Amino acid sequence: MKETFVKGQNTANISFYQYTCIHLCAYIVSLPPVCFSDLESSLLNSVISYRMMESFLATDVWCFLARYGTTELCAHHVTVIASLIKSCPGKTSQLSRLIVLLRRLLFLLDTDHQASFIKMFPPEQEENLSFWQHISLSSLATSLGSQVKKSLFKTAFLHIKECLDSIQTLGELQKLNLSLSALLMACHSSGRLLDSEHLSDVTVIIVQLLPLFLTKQVTEQPLLQETFCLFLDLFSYVTRAVEPAKLIQIVSLIPSVCQVDAPSHIKLSVLDFLSSLASVLIPQEAQVVILPIVAGLFSMLLSDTMWLVNQHALEIFTQFAEETNYEDIVPQSMNSEEIKNCVIYFLNKIT
Incomplete structure (x- = not known):
């Protein structure tokens, strides 16, 4: 579609959604x-x-409203949405969409309102x-993000330790998963490099x-499967720090x-973990065990019948092949x- 935004200017090509x-x-x-109201x-x-498209459109319009309106209005909306997120039980598509909206609105808040938040x-x-656990710390000003990250590390670590010392019920396992998710959010904000103290803390939790x-x-209990996925994600941050025997x-x-x-x-979690191994130097004594396992996992996942897993496997595998020092894994x-043939077609962008 063509649209003229300012009288006298040339028309611009825009999509129907943009229009x-x-x-x-x-x-x-x-x-x-x-x-x-x-x-x-x-x-x-x-x-x-x-x-989905209605949700996307409403989110974009709301962000426009936040920019067009006052900072106080944006701060009020952030507070309301945050309260809704906090009160939402479980994981739903509605919760995911509220989280996306909140992350975008947080970017629009000034530092003072972020501090109040x-x-x-x-x-x-x-x-x-x-x-x-849902909030990307990159949405916050650098100093505030660092402050929240430090608090999250401390609070989540202590809570995880408490859960692991007394875990007996599914309810306690659910609390453990929640704390692991919060800890992972703090890790994500650090990139792939944790400082020595946090590296040590995460390694203790992994063990x-x-x-x-x-x-x-694990194969029978969905909550434990979730714990395992969080465990793999967390382990990818400390792979270089664990002893060869523990890595094996x-x-x-x-x-x-x-x-x-x-x-x-x-x-999908295993694929993400395999991706993190691409740049890891595996100790010599561990290679004889680990490399065949990695190759076997890739082989199975590249053959997966679910298109999402298969597509992700192709993406991860081709990236892994480019980065790894262990070229024998590829063949x-x-x-x-x-x-x-599947890999070749993917590389050649043939469907």
């Missing part, structure tokens, strides 16, 4: 103040709608871990988590959990003509 969004925003600007209600209902939901309090997965319960033990555990009939979220992973 709709632009004109909807223009219409909102013309609304009288008496309609504002109805507008807020309509936007909220649309953001949490099951109709942190005071309203202090990460030092255990009850707020369920909230901060303490390991006994949870040495039984067949953990990598050797993966095939028993990630089997052909394993849930897709486990397979060992492509142990059938079907896998070879």
Whole structure:
């Protein structure tokens, strides 16, 4: 579609979505103040709608509203949405969409309002871990993000230790997963390089988590599967720091959990972990055990019948092949003509 934004200027090619969004925003600007509460209600209902494009459009319009309105209005909306997120039980598509909206609105807050927001939901309090596990710290000013990261590390670490010392019920396992998610959010904000103190803390947690997965319960218990996925993600931050024997033990555990009939979220987590191994120098004494396992996992996942897993496997494998120092893994992973052709087609962008 062609649209002229300013009279006298050349027309610009825009999509139908852009056209709709632009004109909807223009219409909102013309609304009288008496309609504002109805507008807020309509936007909220649309953001949490099951109709994806409606949700996307409402989120974009809301962000326009935050830019067009006052800082106080944006701060108020952030507080309301954050409270909704904190009160949402479990994982739903509505929760995911509220999280996306909150992350975008946080970027629009000035530093003072961000500081007030942190005071309203202090990460030092255990009850707020369920909230901060969803918040990208890159949304915050650098100094505030560092402050929250430090608090999250401390609070989540202590809570994880408490859970591991007394874990007996599924409810306690759920609390453990929540704290692991919060800790991972703090790790993500550090990039792939943790400082020595945090590296040591995470390594301790990894060692303490390991006994949870040495039984067949992982394949039978969804909550424990979630714990395993979080464990792998966390382990990718400390792979270089663990002893060879522990590295062998953990990598050797993966095939028993990630089997052909394993849930897709486990397979995707394993692929992400394999991706992190691409740049890791594996100790000589561990290579004889670990490299065949990595090749076997890639071979299985490249043959997966679910398109999402298969596509992700192709992306991770080609990236891994470019970065790894252990080139023997590549041909060992492509142990059938079907896998070879699939990889070649992917590289040549043939569908």
